[in-house]
Amino acid sequence: MNDLTPTPQERTAKLKGLGTSRKRVEDARFTQGKGNYVDDIKMPGMLHGDFVRSPYAHARVKSINADAARALPGVIAVLTAADLAPLNLHWMPTLAGDRQMVLADGKVLFQGQEVAFVVATDRYVCADAIELVEVDYEELPVVTDPFKALEPGAPVLREDLAGQTSGAHGARRHHNHIFLWETGDEAATNQVIEAAEVVAEEMIYYHRVHPCPLETCGCVASMDKVNGKLTVFGTFQAPHVVRTVASLLSGIEEHNIRVVSPDIGGGFGNKVGVYPGYVCSIVASIVTGKPVKWIEDRMDNLMATAFARDYWMKGRISATKDGRITGLHCHVTADHGAFDACADPTRFPAGFFHICTGSYDIPVAYVGVDGVYTNKAPGGVAYRCSFRVTEAAYFIERMIEVLAIELGMDAAELRSKNFIRKDQFPYTSALGWEYDSGDYHTAWDKALAAVDYAGLRREQADRVAAFRRGETRKLLGIGLTHFTEIVGAGPVKNCDILGMGMFDSCEIRIHPTGSAIARLGTISQGQGHATTFAQILATEIGLPADSITIEEGDTDTAPYGLGTYGSRSTPVAGAATAMAGRKIRAKAQMIAAWLLEVHDGDLEWDIDRFVVKGAPERFKTMKDIAYAAYHNAIPGIEPGLEAVSYYDPPNMTYPFGAYVCVMEIDVDTGTHEVRQFYALDDCGTRINPMIIEGQVHGGLTEALAIAMGQEIAYDGIGNCKNSTLMDFFLPTAVETPHYTTDHTETPSPHHPIGAKGVGESPNVGGVPAFSNAVHDAFRAFGLRQAHMPHDHWRIWKIANQLGLHG
Amino acid sequence: MGKKMQIALTVNGEAHELLAEPRELLIYVLRERLNLTGPHAGCETSHCGACTVEMNGKSVKSCTVFAAQANGATITTIEGLGSPDSLSVLQQSFREHHGLQCGYCTPGMITRAHRLLQENPDPTEEEVRFGISGNLCRCTGYQNIVKAILAAAATINGAKEAAE
Numbered sequence: 001m002n003d004l005t006p007t008p009q010e011r012t013a014k015l016k017g018l019g020t021s022r023k024r025v026e027d028a029r030f031t032q033g034k035g036n037y038v039d040d041i042k043m044p045g046m047l048h049g050d051f052v053r054s055p056y057a058h059a060r061v062k063s064i065n066a067d068a069a070r071a072l073p074g075v076i077a078v079l080t081a082a083d084l085a086p087l088n089l090h091w092m093p094t095l096a097g098d099r100q101m102v103l104a105d106g107k108v109l110f111q112g113q114e115v116a117f118v119v120a121t122d123r124y125v126c127a128d129a130i131e132l133v134e135v136d137y138e139e140l141p142v143v144t145d146p147f148k149a150l151e152p153g154a155p156v157l158r159e160d161l162a163g164q165t166s167g168a169h170g171a172r173r174h175h176n177h178i179f180l181w182e183t184g185d186e187a188a189t190n191q192v193i194e195a196a197e198v199v200a201e202e203m204i205y206y207h208r209v210h211p212c213p214l215e216t217c218g219c220v221a222s223m224d225k226v227n228g229k230l231t232v233f234g235t236f237q238a239p240h241v242v243r244t245v246a247s248l249l250s251g252i253e254e255h256n257i258r259v260v261s262p263d264i265g266g267g268f269g270n271k272v273g274v275y276p277g278y279v280c281s282i283v284a285s286i287v288t289g290k291p292v293k294w295i296e297d298r299m300d301n302l303m304a305t306a307f308a309r310d311y312w313m314k315g316r317i318s319a320t321k322d323g324r325i326t327g328l329h330c331h332v333t334a335d336h337g338a339f340d341a342c343a344d345p346t347r348f349p350a351g352f353f354h355i356c357t358g359s360y361d362i363p364v365a366y367v368g369v370d371g372v373y374t375n376k377a378p379g380g381v382a383y384r385c386s387f388r389v390t391e392a393a394y395f396i397e398r399m400i401e402v403l404a405i406e407l408g409m410d411a412a413e414l415r416s417k418n419f420i421r422k423d424q425f426p427y428t429s430a431l432g433w434e435y436d437s438g439d440y441h442t443a444w445d446k447a448l449a450a451v452d453y454a455g456l457r458r459e460q461a462d463r464v465a466a467f468r469r470g471e472t473r474k475l476l477g478i479g480l481t482h483f484t485e486i487v488g489a490g491p492v493k494n495c496d497i498l499g500m501g502m503f504d505s506c507e508i509r510i511h512p513t514g515s516a517i518a519r520l521g522t523i524s525q526g527q528g529h530a531t532t533f534a535q536i537l538a539t540e541i542g543l544p545a546d547s548i549t550i551e552e553g554d555t556d557t558a559p560y561g562l563g564t565y566g567s568r569s570t571p572v573a574g575a576a577t578a579m580a581g582r583k584i585r586a587k588a589q590m591i592a593a594w595l596l597e598v599h600d601g602d603l604e605w606d607i608d609r610f611v612v613k614g615a616p617e618r619f620k621t622m623k624d625i626a627y628a629a630y631h632n633a634i635p636g637i638e639p640g641l642e643a644v645s646y647y648d649p650p651n652m653t654y655p656f657g658a659y660v661c662v663m664e665i666d667v668d669t670g671t672h673e674v675r676q677f678y679a680l681d682d683c684g685t686r687i688n689p690m691i692i693e694g695q696v697h698g699g700l701t702e703a704l705a706i707a708m709g710q711e712i713a714y715d716g717i718g719n720c721k722n723s724t725l726m727d728f729f730l731p732t733a734v735e736t737p738h739y740t741t742d743h744t745e746t747p748s749p750h751h752p753i754g755a756k757g758v759g760e761s762p763n764v765g766g767v768p769a770f771s772n773a774v775h776d777a778f779r780a781f782g783l784r785q786a787h788m789p790h791d792h793w794r795i796w797k798i799a800n801q802l803g804l805h806g
Numbered sequence: 807m808g809k810k811m812q813i814a815l816t817v818n819g820e821a822h823e824l825l826a827e828p829r830e831l832l833i834y835v836l837r838e839r840l841n842l843t844g845p846h847a848g849c850e851t852s853h854c855g856a857c858t859v860e861m862n863g864k865s866v867k868s869c870t871v872f873a874a875q876a877n878g879a880t881i882t883t884i885e886g887l888g889s890p891d892s893l894s895v896l897q898q899s900f901r902e903h904h905g906l907q908c909g910y911c912t913p914g915m916i917t918r919a920h921r922l923l924q925e926n927p928d929p930t931e932e933e934v935r936f937g938i939s940g941n942l943c944r945c946t947g948y949q950n951i952v953k954a955i956l957a958a959a960a961t962i963n964g965a966k967e968a969a970e
Contacts, residue, residue: 023901023902023904024901024904026909027900027901027906027909028890028901029909030906030909030912030913031888031893031897031898031900031901031906031909031912031916032844032884032885032888032889032890032893032897033842033843033844033845033883033884033885033912033913034844035909035910035912036843037843037846037910039837039843039846039847040837040843042838042841123834124827124829124830212944213908213910213944214846214848214854214856214908214910214911214942214943214944215846215848215908215910216848263908263909264908265846265848265908265909265910266907266908266910266944266945268944297849297850298848298849298850298851298854525908526907526908526909526945527907528907690904691904693904694904694907694945694946694950695907697946697947697948697949697950698907698944698945698946698947699947700947701946701947701948702944724849724851724853725849725851725853725854725942726851726853730853730854730942730944732935732938732939732940732941732942732948733934733935733936733938733939733941733943733948733951733952734935734936734939736935736947736948736949738949739947739949
């Protein structure tokens, strides 16, 4: 007779499944300094590689003399484009359908570009040898402004594309033009806007920034010539894609390549791309027969590996006099740098920027994006956002504010008036996205009530009056944002990278004693996958999360997946995990039926067991079933208990949120203080509230950095002005405010557990919230638009230009 | 390349002697010669603090200390602050309060917090924020790190009071 204790509540609690703030399993090793990051890897005979980089943004490479470097004791090799050319590896394809120099082939196109790769016995010898490589450059005219790059007489950057009037994304109309990508109905949009009662027009610039994870990019490549196997450990957000690309480039069969992402010290999009350092390390290992390690330093990271944003967004938005939005037109000039190395799904050269109608029911819209080459570093990655979604959210949330000014309306009221209503979901936007679910008004009203919005506006009015009377020099800004993201790329029918559909995968093995291992095609960079994916499974299969190991990142053992970026792990791999768990449960049900000698249809699932309907004392727990799967010859059922699922999502997910930032601004110094930050997120079903809150804190802090000071800027001759942490703003604990988090929960109707993804929401929503607070503080004095970053000097300049310094 | 120097160090209670170029940085001596890979290199310019260790009772950024400067020093790294069988209060508190995500800043952050609580056993939130301002974190937004350090201080002080 089975014992019916413990109670259902106790059994559920023991699983630590969905919805519990389970403590992280990763933390034991990280808190003891026992993480295993790529630079921690040491192999016998390992060599070090590092780059000679270009000091010029545009120059012809007339000659490279590496004799002195080669003569230095400890130097094994110096590779140049001439050495890679016979292997056809001096150029490599980019994720965006362009190609990129691995090592300078005749010319350099941005400061910091890789010119030669030095391989030596240790990192110090490497650094000495780099100094000894003599490169003779002839400077060429530089263009760092994408608008000037498209002028008729602009310098020709990509000589390799001479005469090519079309590229991977259609026609090129100028030698520095990459593509024009359009969606929506331009004629209809223009017609609506021209006839509209009110039109607001503005150029919104989202400046160039960099994800700057604390760990830079790097790898260790090891060619085992005895077995013919190549192993590459590296900072890869998408290890399987790296394996496939490495196979295509090198000609080594894919089964002979093992790519491993060890622990990753933050990614934020920076570690999605394939970089020359990876290619050169692999080649160097093949040439020398020894493992070769390449680790970027911080300058290399900020100057050469993928930047983000750099979008000039010209917007026109129209409305009725009473504030009903009627149309939206947007043209973007997108600065892609020297090579188009954006990390976007193949068919979306501007990512999902056309989510730029945001949370609003806008009847007609158009987006056109012109991609442009300049003498800047390549990249264009999704820095803690889904592809170009943060640009889109910033654009629409600024346009709403500008329209509110034009209408003389409160910006919160304008939003509320135009939100897509709950009863309109699923909602198809004018630019073609099917928003799966949402309840914006509930979230918005909850947020406004939580911060006492009406009270804040009264206080602001009083402050403006006091300022005008000369009683204070501080202004109060109320920064509002209601964002809608599009994440979880994506449906194989329209989302692929290099032709590979953007599904993801999970493989589960249940061990005989009732514990399990699950392997996924994703890779955590701090998100806590080992903790949360075990929670999803615990609820699905009824084994405690503590008895489930999650493993990712080793292409020899993990099923094929497209990796972790664009908040896709939970929407795609998380769904695969639930589906694989359901396959386990389906087989377990057959086994339980045999054990209990009933028809499987007479069983029902109850937390951690199958129970005979109407006879709760007759059951088999998943632990019992696991044992039975390996210890019985069951007619018609194979031994073992394993499952694999490849999940092709039917749609994206659409997390949303309502943020309010209350900021004090000192008019005379340009300094600011975030007095209050309220963040309400709706990411659908909540897997681990503790981890969600942590993701929100982190994403908001990256948003603070971007909005309030971070930038990658270039001077007129293409010098990168922010290539160290002295010049590139990362907030410390002192500059970072305290955040209040909140939530509503609108599950995704098409995701197996209703989850939508959350890691990037706070960055997407945070940037406009901080920026709108700055703008709002000066609204009473006539400010419409001021470009980010809003550092002290630029805020001071706003005040000065508005005549507030007397 | 300079002539190698004989360097003596005591790291986590263990005495080491080694030959190092004078320009060799302490972070690489710890990581590559002594295999203490807890401290990480994040910037090599003293800004990020991932390489923080304790040297003669002070927090230092080991990426900008030459091995030669560390000759004769007593050094503690994250590996010396606790063991799998007895985690320090701070190590436990960081886990309890979700004070880490990718883990890259964590060894430096906990090592710094350890010294901070020696310098100021009962800090205010503002003092904690100021006290760790030499250590950057890209993941957590610091809120839970601050919470973890304040909670650790309370635990340590509570235990002290209980003992008295």
